[in-house]
Each structure stands twice: as structure tokens, then as C-alpha cells.
Amino acid sequence: MTMTIKNVYLALCLLLLVGCEITPFYDDLPATPQPLAPSDGITILNNATVTFQWQSVPRATSYEFHVYDFTHQKDMKYLTVDLHPSDICVADVCSLEKTIAMEPSLHHAWRVRAVNNVGGSIWSRSGFVVNP
Structure with a gap:
């Protein structure tokens, strides 16, 4: 019988009677997410609430x-990491x-990248103008 890391992990979870969450394991990087909104070149009013949207990608765990x-x-504002697809994607x-x-x-500009156990995708990028 071949023991894989996943099998060993599952066996340890059962042995310790601990609730363990299984994180997907991938062999390659996720694709680069495509920005949807706001679109490149749009004008945003300063202090406005903006909804940023992008296309989800396969193999992204965050x-x-x-x-x-x-x-x-x-000006590295609004850096947010570890956004889980189950929390932000529909x-x-x-x-x-x-x-x-x-x-x-x-x-x-705003940018987003997908991340998994292998690493992060290339950043997407979409520029915008801020008006007072």
C-alpha cells in the first residue's frame, strides 16, 4: 500500500480525533483572475465605496x-490577503x-491574484482615476 501525504494526514486526524480541514493540493499555479469591474480607465470619486469584481479561477484557494x-x-493601500473564495465568490x-x-x-490601479499551495498567479491590473 502506498502512503501519500494526504493519507498520512487523514490517518493522523482520525487518530487524534481532531476535526481537520483538508486543503486542496495542486501541482501548478492558478490562472490569473480577469478584472470585471470597475473597468480599466474608469473615474472613481474620492471616498466612494467601490465594488471590485473579478472572474474566479480554478485551483485558487485564496x-x-x-x-x-x-x-x-x-502608495500600497488596501492590501488584502487570504480572501477565501467561499467568502467572496458567487x-x-x-x-x-x-x-x-x-x-x-x-x-x-487595482490588482488581484489567485493563490494556492504552489504560489501566486501573475497579478491582474486595471487602472482608474480618482476625482475629488
Whole structure:
């Protein structure tokens, strides 16, 4: 009988009588999520609540989301990691609401990437303008 890591893990869970959650194990990176809204180039009012949406991807066990100033990549606002698909995705669309309070500029962007046990996908990117 061949013992795999998953089989050993399950055996230990049963032996210890501990409720264990089985995390999927993948052999490759998840695909890059496609941004849906707000679309590239849209204008957002400062201090407005914005719903960010992207296409869910297979093999993602979590997502990382980020809003930033893409000219300098120093204004690292609204970084959110470990977003679980069961919490933010319905069918094949994932959503996250954020109130955007940033300097008025043409150089802002939001990005998202999918993550699993292998690592993170390439970041998607969609630019936007903030008006006062």
C-alpha cells in the first residue's frame, strides 16, 4: 500500500480525533483572475465605496487584492490577503467592497491574484482615476 501525504494526514486526524480541514493540493499555479469591474480607465470619486469584481479561477484557494498608485508603486493601500473564495465568490464572480480614499490622480490601479499551495498567479491590473 502506498502512503501519500494526504493519507498520512487523514490517518493522523482520525487518530487524534481532531476535526481537520483538508486543503486542496495542486501541482501548478492558478490562472490569473480577469478584472470585471470597475473597468480599466474608469473615474472613481474620492471616498466612494467601490465594488471590485473579478472572474474566479480554478485551483485558487485564496485571493490577494491590492489598490495602489502605479506610478510610484509606493502608495500600497488596501492590501488584502487570504480572501477565501467561499467568502467572496458567487458562481464564477468574486466581489470585494472598499471605500477608496486616495489622492486625486490619473495613476491608480487595482490588482488581484489567485493563490494556492504552489504560489501566486501573475497579478491582474486595471487602472482608474480618482476625482475629488
